[in-house]
Amino acid sequence: MIRLASWIIGSLVIAGIVAWVIALPGTISLDIAGYRMQPRLGTAVALLVLATIIIIAIWALVRRVIGAPKALNRRRNRKRREQGVEALSQAVIALQSGDPARARIMAREAQARLPENSAAKLLEARADLAMGDMSAAREHYRALIANESTAVAALTGLYDQAQAQGRPEAALVFAQKTLTLAPHSAWANQAVFDNFVATRRWAEAVAMVNVEVAGSREEKARKRRRQAVIESARAREMEVSEPNSGLDHALTALKLLPDFIPAALIGARIYINRGESRKAQSLLRRTWRATGHPDVAMLYANSQPGASALDRLKRIGELIEIPPTNCAAAMVMARSAIDAYDWPLARKCLENFLDDDLTQGVASLMGEIEEGQSGDQGKAREWFARAVRAPRDPAWTADGIISDEWEPVSPVTGRLDAFEWKVPTTQTARSTAIEKGTVQTMSELPPPERALPLATTENDQ
Known part of the structure; x- marks a missing residue:
């Protein structure tokens, strides 16, 4: 209702202005090519407005005709981009659905329509990896490493490929390279840490745990336990060859987890072998009361x-x-x-x-x-x-x-x-x-x- 009232009032105002302009007194004298015209002032204003409108319409038509090729090109590119995005979406869906062959086809189609899109190249590499075409996947990943935005994703794919082929040394190299580019990469940190654990490189392993950022109470407890386990592992290896160092590591583990049974047993055995039975018994009594x-x-x-x-x-x-x-x-x-x-x-x-x-x-x-x-x-x-x-x-x-x-x-x-x-x-x-x-x-x-x-x-x- 308000809109209708506004439209009526606006129409009346415009009609009043037009009537007022036409009714303006006076005339204008125009000499064109030997012809003299003396229209009324209101008529001259109306003709001027009409001429302006005609000129604008003609210019718009000319611009449209001149710009038609560019407009057609933009429309074609927009359609091509839409088709590329659709092919990219289909490739993702196919890969997640377990159809790597279709995923590779759609990824290649997406690359043809979106040649600068790195995601299409990455999807094709993933599809190659899923199909077992390791050489093609490796070539695609190596090409993606040169791009800073896709380097980490490419290294992730190369790591997965090395794991699938049973090449742990190569997988470790890719994980280490990932850490140089993305120090907070969870999978790379875990892969390097697992390698340190597998090779019994306890010093490097505990160093990685020490620099971990633990925010919540659960994360802090998990970090302390991992530190205690690694310190106990170091104590276990040194129990016979370096008992003094082994004892230090065992006591460090007990400071982190006072009731950690393996550390207590290792520390007590070292005390006993050193002839310090009283210290061993004191440690064992505390542990027994806590754990039974x-x-x-x-x-x-x-x-x-x-x-x-x-x-x-x-x-x-x-x-x-x-x-x-x-x-x-x-x-x-x-x-x-x-x-x-x-x-x-x-x-x-x-x-x-x-x-x-x-x-x-x-x-x-x-x-x-x-x-x-x-x-x-x-x-x-x-x-x-x-x-x-x-x-x-x-x-x-x-x-x-x-x-x-x-x-x-x-x-x-x-x-x-x-x-x-x-x-x-x-x-x-x-x-x-x-x-x-x-x-x-x-x-x-x-x-x-x-x-x-x-x-x-x-x-x-």
Whole structure:
């Protein structure tokens, strides 16, 4: 309604102005080619306006005719660009849909219509890589490296190609080149870090972790753990050859993660081999109170080289109450009691864990007790048979592999910090041996075999 009223008012105003101009008094005298005209002033103004309009219309028509070729060229280029963008979109869709052949065709069509578009070239290289045409993909990627805007993307493709071809050295070179161009590239940092871990170049690996920027609490915790794992790995390698340096790395790991069991075990073993049993025992007591890990208790029992089985049993009593409150503590105490031929104590330690909580380790220990205390081979075999069907005990496990000791890297995937202390879920040759009664689990091994590689025990009963 407002628009209609505005249009009516505007029309009236314009009509009034035109009527006023036409009604202006006076005349204009014009002499053209011997002709004299004397129109009224209003008529002359109207004719002037009309002539101006005609001139503008003629000029517009002339400009359109003159500019027609350029306009046609712009229209053709616009249509060509639209077709190129559509071909580029189709190439992306085809590549994501698992049709690299169509993706390559559409990428080439996009290049033909968009010759300066780097994305089309990159898509063709990706399609070549997906089709297994490694030589063509490599040539495309190498051509893209010269362009600063596509260099990182090209190096990423070359890295993927080298990985697919099983050329880890070349892949590492491409990752390192990427870091020089894009220091914050996540995949390149991870690739170089994984190489440092795989080649046990712990100093370079921890240096990379140290410069990581951790914003959130979770990121800071993850960074501390990675640092602790790497420091523990360095301590583990130096435990025998450079014990002093190994101890420093182990203590550094414990500053980062005070309850990190592998670092505590390594540090305690170095203390023991240096004859500093009190420091080892203090460290192990703190770790035991925090974690209750059986390896910590077994090493505590063996913290005095040359101690007898009775001495080891007595020392275990400093950590574990009788009867033990959990299965891990019960197995450690029972193991020490069996070594000391204290059969009643060994049986008492395990009696609360013989029902629903029965595990392979407990059943195997009960078999040893029956065999050693009464010599009843039938009962012993019965316990060993129950061990076959019983749930497993926790062990250091990574990617289906069970290890007697903690390892910093998975032997299957090469992943850092892969080993966890948990109940294994994959059948292994070692568990098959347990079923046959020919081998014991890690927590059941006699203390001299597993706690101190450099120390021996004497005077065992």
